[in-house]
Amino acid sequence: MLKSVIKMEFEPKLVGFLCKWCSSAGADLAGVSRRSYPSNLVPITVNCSGRIDVSHVIRAFRDGADGVLVSGCHPGDCHYTSGNYKAWRRVALLKHVLEDFGMNPDRVKLEWISATEGDKFAQTVKEFTKEIKELGPGPYSNVKERE
Amino acid sequence: MSKKESKKKVAAYWAASCGGCDVALLGLHERILDLLDFADIAFWPAATDFKYEDLKGYERNEIDLTFFNGGIRTSENREIAEIIREKSELLVAYGSCAHQGGIPGLANMSSNEELFETVYKNNPTTVNPEGVVPQELTEREEGNLNLPGLQERVKSLSQVVEVDYTVPGCPPPPELTEDFLDLLLAGNLPPKGSVVAGEKTVCDECSREWNKETIDEFHRPQEVEIDPDKCLLDQGIICMGPVTRSGCEASCPEANLPCKGCFGPPKKVEDQGTEMLNSLASVVQIGEEGGSLEGEKALLSNLPDTIGTFYNFSLANSIFGGKVSDGGNDEQE
Numbered sequence: 258m259l260k261s262v263i264k265m266e267f268e269p270k271l272v273g274f275l276c277k278w279c280s281s282a283g284a285d286l287a288g289v290s291r292r293s294y295p296s297n298l299v300p301i302t303v304n305c306s307g308r309i310d311v312s313h314v315i316r317a318f319r320d321g322a323d324g325v326l327v328s329g330c331h332p333g334d335c336h337y338t339s340g341n342y343k344a345w346r347r348v349a350l351l352k353h354v355l356e357d358f359g360m361n362p363d364r365v366k367l368e369w370i371s372a373t374e375g376d377k378f379a380q381t382v383k384e385f386t387k388e389i390k391e392l393g394p395g396p397y398s399n400v401k402e403r404e
Numbered sequence: 405m406s407k408k409e410s411k412k413k414v415a416a417y418w419a420a421s422c423g424g425c426d427v428a429l430l431g432l433h434e435r436i437l438d439l440l441d442f443a444d445i446a447f448w449p450a451a452t453d454f455k456y457e458d459l460k461g462y463e464r465n466e467i468d469l470t471f472f473n474g475g476i477r478t479s480e481n482r483e484i485a486e487i488i489r490e491k492s493e494l495l496v497a498y499g500s501c502a503h504q505g506g507i508p509g510l511a512n513m514s515s516n517e518e519l520f521e522t523v524y525k526n527n528p529t530t531v532n533p534e535g536v537v538p539q540e541l542t543e544r545e546e547g548n549l550n551l552p553g554l555q556e557r558v559k560s561l562s563q564v565v566e567v568d569y570t571v572p573g574c575p576p577p578p579e580l581t582e583d584f585l586d587l588l589l590a591g592n593l594p595p596k597g598s599v600v601a602g603e604k605t606v607c608d609e610c611s612r613e614w615n616k617e618t619i620d621e622f623h624r625p626q627e628v629e630i631d632p633d634k635c636l637l638d639q640g641i642i643c644m645g646p647v648t649r650s651g652c653e654a655s656c657p658e659a660n661l662p663c664k665g666c667f668g669p670p671k672k673v674e675d676q677g678t679e680m681l682n683s684l685a686s687v688v689q690i691g692e693e694g695g696s697l698e699g700e701k702a703l704l705s706n707l708p709d710t711i712g713t714f715y716n717f718s719l720a721n722s723i724f725g726g727k728v729s730d731g732g733n734d735e736q737e
Contacts (some may be wrong), residue, residue: 261483311685354710359730
C-alpha cells in the first residue's frame with residue numbers, strides 16, 4: 258500500500274573491498290576532505306587487494322550485493338610488490354566466469370585508488386552507484402535464503 | 405542371540421546417478437564377501453529385489469550402513485533420501501553426485517523448462533512432432549498415472565539430509581571404499597561429517613614436474629600433444645588438481661589427462677571453482693607489464709565452458725549453485 262503511494266527508487270547495495278595502504282586511505286581522505294558521495298557502498302578494508310578471494314566477491318553477490326568494487330594501489334605501487342596484479346588477474350577471470358553464470362560482469366569493478374586520491378574515490382563510488390542503479394537489482398538481491 | 409540376528413544390515417541406493425557407483429561397489433570383488441560375512445543386504449535396488457515397501461517397513465536406525473549414490477533430482481530421490489536417513493544408523497554419501505551434485509548438478513545451468521525443451525523437443529535425434537512431454541500427472545479413464553516431478557534444482561545429498569560420511573570420486577576407487585570398510589570394521593572411523601579420502605590435493609600425489617610456468621594460451625586436451633612428464637597447467641591445460649582433494653593417486657594426470665575435480669574441494673575450501681580461479685590467477689598472463697586488453701581477451705576466449713571446466717562435479721554445492729538471473733526480479737518471492 259505504502260509502496261504504491263511513495264514510489265521507491267532502487268538503491269543498490271554495494272560492497273567495496275579496499276586495500277589498507279592505498280584505497281582505504283583514499284576513502285579516509287575523501288572523508289576528511291568532506292567530499293560527498295552516495296552512502297550505498299559498504300567498505301571492507303583488507304590488507305592488500307591480493308588478499309581478495311574470488312569467493313569473497315561471489316559470496317557478496319550470493320548474500321544480496323548488487324555490485325562489488327575491488328580497489329587497490331596503482332600498478333607498480335603495491336605495498337606488497339605485486340598483490341594488485343594478483344587482484345587484476347583474479348577479477349579478469351572472475352568476470353569471464355560471471356558472464357557464464359548469467360550475470361552482467363559490469364557488476365564487478367576494479368579501480369586503482371591511491372592514498373592521495375580522495376576525489377577519485379568519491380567519484381568512483383558516485384559513478385559505480387549510478388551504473389548499478391541502471392543495471393537494476395543483483396542476482397540474489399530479492400531472494401531469501403532458500404530452505 | 406542367533407548368528408543371523410547379530411548380523412548387521414547394509415543398504416545401497418541410487419538417486420540421480422549413472423549406475424557407475426553401484427558397479428564401483430561391486431568393484432570390491434571378493435572383498436564384498438567380507439562385507440557380506442559381517443552384514444546382510446537390506447535394500448539395494450541395483451542388485452537385489454527389495455521394494456520401497458520393504459524399506460519403509462524397517463525400524464528407525466535399523467539399517468546400520470547405507471551407501472547413497474546420486475544427486476537429488478526428483479521428488480522421488482528426495483523422499484527416499486529422507487526415508488533412508490531415518491532408517492539408517494550411518495549414511496554415506498557415495499560418489500561425486502551424492503557428495504557435490506556431480507554431473508547431474510550441471511543441469512542447474514538451465515531451467516526445468518529449458519531441459520524439457522532440449523531433451524524432448526529440440527534434440528536433433530528426437531522425433532516428437534506432437535511435442536509430447538512427460539507429465540507428473542496423466543489422467544486416463546483407467547486411472548491416474550503419476551511420475552515423480554523434477555525439483556527446481558539438483559542438490560547434493562548433504563543439502564537435503566544429514567550425511568555422516570562421504571566417500572568421494574566418480575566413481576570412488578575400490579581402494580577408497582575398502583579403506584572406509586576397514587576403518588568401519590576396526591571401529592576406527594574419523595569424526596562424523598568427514599570425507600574419507602586424502603587431506604591434501606591431487607597435486608601432492610601427482611608425479612609430474614612443475615616448473616611454475618605462466619600460461620599465455622589455454623589448450624583443450626584434445627588439441628595438443630600432452631607431454632607426459634610436465635605439469636598440465638604448465639602446458640596451458642586446465643587441470644583441477646590444485647583444488648581437488650587427494651586420495652585417487654592422481655589417476656587422471658598419471659593417465660595423461662587433466663584432473664576434472666571429481667573428489668571435490670580439499671578440506672576448508674567451500675567452492676572448488678572460485679578456488680581454481682584464485683589458483684589460476686597466479687599463473688595466467690593477464691594485466692602484467694606487457695599484457696594488453698586484447699591479449700587478455702584472446703587468452704580468455706580460449707577458455708570456453710567455464711562452468712563445465714571449473715564446476716564439473718561441484719556446481720550444486722557451489723556458492724551460486726547454478727545459473728543466476730541478473731536483475732533479481734525473476735526469482736522474487
